[in-house]
Amino acid sequence: MKPGTESDLESVKQSIVKKIRANLSTRHVPAKILPVKKIPYTTNGKKIEIAVKNLITDCYNLGEQYRAEHKGADIEQVFEYVKKNIMIDKSKVVAVADFDSIADFAKIKDILF
Structure with missing residues (x-):
């Protein structure tokens, strides 16, 4: 937006x-x-949907793993853990024109819950 x-x-x-x-x-x-701040596009101007979907799924799974290992963890703890530990495979987003437009998705707390 x-x-x-x-x-x-x-x-x-x-x-x-x-x-x-x-x-x-x-x-x-x-x-x-x-x-979101930006929609990620390739250098050819196509939207990058699969890489975003995979990143969101990875963030969610990492958050769920943390919650399973740390019973009673609050939303803020889970979010901070995911932000610090999510790994973005740059080989899967090599064609993105602006890498930050993909990385910003890992900073959206509402994705996890």
Whole structure:
């Protein structure tokens, strides 16, 4: 999302949900809709979806592993652990035009919960 548009986030989410329901079906509506600073693209201008999906999955799995090993850990502890320990395989994102646009996904706390 562009800076300064956070106050309109709820209406943007509602608009996305409404369009998905109208054009696809309710089962296609994602459980979470999260704002990001940038959408990662390749140097050829294509969106990098699989690498983002893999990173989100890796973050979630690392968080779940930490929670299993540290019963009673709060959200902040899990998030800090994931941020410090997630490894991004650069060979899988070699074509990304801006590496930070991928790495920023590991900094979104709401992905883990």
